[in-house]
Amino acid sequence: MTLEILTPDKKVFEGDVTSVTVPGTLGSFQILRGHAPIISTLEDGLVIIKDANGENTFNIKGGVVEVLDNKIIVLAEAVVA
Template sequence: MKLEILTPDKKVYEGEVRSVTVPGTMGSFEVLKDHAPIISTLEDGKVIIRKDNTEETIYIKGGVIEVLNNSIMVLAEGIQNS
């Protein structure tokens, strides 16, 4: 799957991932391959990016996620320092 994380001023992340966990308004949720199309608001919290054997965490300040055809777009209001 392709993941992009954008803020109003820059692209924070772009790459192929196995899964991503995001801080949804109703609780965290994970997006896996062939996930149903979804648009959801996000709270402040951590986005956990999983590749084959690695895991990376980016802390966001709210935003929106769109998932469509194995493409994930996270539009974050900003990035927090962990």
């Protein structure tokens, strides 16, 4: 699967991943290969990425996630350190 995390001013992450956990408005959920198409709003919280190199996290300030054909796009309002 490919993942892109974008903010209004830059691309924060792009790469192949095995799973992504996002902070959905109704609770966090995990996206795996073959996930059904979805568009969901996101709350402030952690995006947890698992790939061949291990685990990586980004703390986002709300946004939207779209999943379609094993491509995940996270449009975040901001990513905080």
